[in-house]
């Protein structure tokens with residue numbers, strides 16, 4: 161997964177990109193990069209300057225001198241999140257920038273292309289030299305090979321050829337282009353700030369609106385699925401940015417996992433509050449648990465796994481109390497915020513120690529109580545198993561684990577950083593005779609008194625509806641129903657060097 165950011169007509173584009181990426185840090189902690197477009201007085205033309213590095217945004221840009229070396233009026237930035245081996249190489253850090261016959265181009269991508277192998281092979285045979293192993297690099301090469309003259313049309317031409325998930329920010333000479341695939345898999349928002357004196361407009365593009373809030377930018381709208389939006393010097397003078405549209409897809413496929421886990425709750429994603437949707441997920445979970453234990457009226461202590469399931473836990477408690485099943489929210493687990501997301505640790509052993517260093521228990525809250533633990537998802541199961549072991553050390557009466565999404569059964573090929581099918585917890589129990597047996601086996605493995613997952617319908621009912629759409633979301637990781645054709649029929653992330 162990744163976070164992308166773009167700004168146009170700013171006096172401090174590098175700093176803006178820094179703050180934007182800083183807010184989007186949760187979308188990728190492996191590497192960060194910024195490319196700035198600035199006017200070079202000596203050369204009398206726009207030049208691109210960049211600074212990229214491995215690590216957190218605050219580490220990559222810790223030296224203030226970096227910003228002085230990147231003056232300009234526009235910038236794009238990227239946060240990278242990946243566990244694939246090749247991604248560790250510095251050559252894969254985005255944005256990618258290149259010089260070609262029409263000038264300069266720089267690109268940052270959130271998502272995964274699903275026909276990148278075929279395209280890469282074709283391009284390599286035509287003599288194209290790739291510098292990185294990421295799928296993203298295909299797009300500027302396709303644009304450079306296009307017969308079109310204008311960068312916008314070259315990009316359009318390139319995007320007609322790629323399949324998969326893409327939310328893109330692109331610098332093309334002195335223009336900023338933002339584009340989203342026709343399925344709308346990954347989010348991309350548009351923001352604007354007007355200078356009160358000059359009345360000039362500064363435009364911003366970001367994966368999530370929390371990147372606008374830090375810069376006091378107003379959210380205007382989403383980049384629409386299939387939209388390619390051009391922001392240039394005329395937009396800065398308050399002419400509305402113009403758009404081209406890719407041919408529409410038969411359905412939409414917004415990633416529902418953005419709401420379940422990935423996005424920050426203070427963001428708007430797909431034009432809706434993540435906080436609200438996540439609360440709904442918790443509420444639906446409470447209603448479904450109620451149906452399953454209609455006579456259970458014991459007081460429950462609800463503990464969330466901080467921070468990603470705090471919001472769902474609040475919804476759960478609220479709804480539980482409404483449907484007369486007394487519940488109280490408590491902080492029973494404390495998170496050490498200086499430890500990164502558990503997911504990025506390679507190898508199982510180190511992930512286990514990471515879980516222990518990330519969470520600790522408050523014994524007094526948990527001891528002798530009936531505890532309901534709310535978590536947003538179970539992927540490999542390492543976090544849940546370790547956490548339950550920890551909570552048991554406090555001596556609770558019972559532990560009930562409630563998950564605010566259905567079981568994850570399939571990998572993601574559209575940019576969510578899930579492991580291969582074989583590494584998913586559900587795979588371990590895939591030979592169960594039915595769903596109930598599978599859940600029972602998982603329950604025993606994790607070591608809880610009961611285990612409840614939110615149903616697929618419960619999850620879909622918790623998410624916003626979009627008018628005139630029969631399918632609005634991608635639920636492939638829960639259902640195996642992949643909405644976007646995969647020309648490179650790879651179902652294994654290890655084989656698929658996605659670059660995202």
Ligand code: AMP
Nearest residue numbers: 468503537538539540541542543577578
């Ligand atoms: P595990 O089951 O140990 O693999 O990890 C599950 C935990 O990681 C859940 O509690 C989520 O909060 C979090 N998580 C879920 N999906 C992802 C993801 N794609 N990347 C990083 N963390 C995730």
